[in-house]
Amino acid sequence: MTTSCAAEPLPDNPWEKWGWAFAAIWLVFLAFPTIAVAESDVPVAAKVGAWLCILGFAVANVMGYSRRRNTWLCLAAMVALGLATLPVIGIGVISYAPYLAILSALELPSPAWKWAVGFWAAFPLLSLLGIDDFPTFFFLMLWPIMIGGVMLRIFGEREQLAIAARGEHAIVAERERVARDVHDVLGHSLTALSVKAELAARLIDLDPARAKEELESIQATARQALAEVRATVGGLRAGNLEAELAAAPRVLADAGVTTRVEGSVADTDPRHRALLAWVLRESVTNVVRHARARSVVIELGAAGIAVTDDGVGSEGAEGNGLRGMRERVTGAGGTLSVGPASPGTRVEVALP
Incomplete structure (x- = not known):
């Protein structure tokens, strides 16, 4: 429920x-x-x-x-x-x-x-x-x-x-x-x-x-x-994109990962900011837990969000967090793609 x-x-x-x-x-x-x-x-x-x-x-x-x-x-x-x-x-x-x-x-x-x-x-x-x-x-x-x-x-x-x-x-x-x-x-x-x-x-x-x-x-x-x-x-607990964007670099820094942010909250569609906040939170969590990365790039734009790390890349079956993220994005009429970033992984969300 x-x-x-x-x-x-x-x-x-x-x-x-x-x-x-x-x-x-x-x-x-x-x-x-x-x-x-x-x-x-x-x-x-x-x-x-x-x-x-x-x-x-x-x-x-x-x-x-x-x-x-x-x-x-x-x-x-x-x-x-x-x-x-x-x-x-x-x-x-x-x-x-x-x-x-x-x-x-x-x-x-x-x-x-x-x-x-x-x-x-x-x-x-x-x-x-x-x-x-x-x-x-x-x-x-x-x-x-x-x-x-x-x-x-x-x-x-x-x-x-x-x-x-x-x-x-x-x-x-x-x-x-x-x-x-x-x-x-x-x-x-x-x-x-x-x-x-x-x-x-x-x-x-x-x-x-x-x-x-x-x-x-x-x-x-x-x-x-x-x-x-x-x-x-x-x-x-509604997602807050500004809060998540401010917290992400601190969480990643604690794990020894540097962060670069391209774009701002103002560049995103206000209708989807709560969803983008959830996507950003889950993406950062995955990087900290699994990626063993040294740097992360967060890109914000009118079409959505992308999180790219230089870690070991995605391995194994899709977990519950990623599956839940995909369900949220699909429910909003968007698409979620997860792929290699040479090196690392790129999680990209495109919304209407």
Whole structure:
């Protein structure tokens, strides 16, 4: 009796990978302050300085969407560079507000992003003051852009909550199923043990030989029940590819084997990562037990995984571990191949 539990993989956040592209596209609207600088009545040196500030503003905006950068620092840089152009373009600095609002909406943590967006949304109201003949109600042009950024943030958070809820529901359902399995195993086994123990107690004086047989049967039943419970509960241990990839070099190093990893978890298909974790664990175990290898190469890719060692090669019939691995891979619609690597052995899994 075995069970399995595979957590639903979270989809990649598009802002982590393509946020910079989104920001770069909207930089076209920096044409307004750029033109305003060109039309301003200031010395050429001041114009060049203002254009450099606008360029720095654009760079800081794009960098703000990178997870490797601090969003607060990027926002601070954008504010400083935008204000630096104030002596040249005056009230035209309002045109920077959408960039600040959208970056705040998409990248700042909760609840700070709400306060930041609220501040930037109020900023365009300065256009109502009629300074330097700036167009009245200019905020009506900027607010829809800011609202778009807010809606993207809200929809993204709702999607993450829905995914988390589905994952929690799947975990609860799996635990309930395993609990039922454990109940069935223990209910049957404990009942049998109770009956046999009572019988042995009655026979211990009347028929010692028969009582001994019942005690031996109790031992066998207890071992069987323990094995079934372990198999059932083992289904809760979902494979984690990142954890296995981190543990494999340590396990191999303890056996005197060096490890080289080509590719990363991000290169693999999220649907199959739990399965690949099991494959990697079993492959590493086989290398440690049987290969007598000195080095191992682990290759990760979109098609699956390959583990190659320089040991003595595969010998004899297929063992239980390899047979179980093949069953898992076949059940997922993939193929498992085990062959010589000249020297050593190569275990390769290809998945759809």
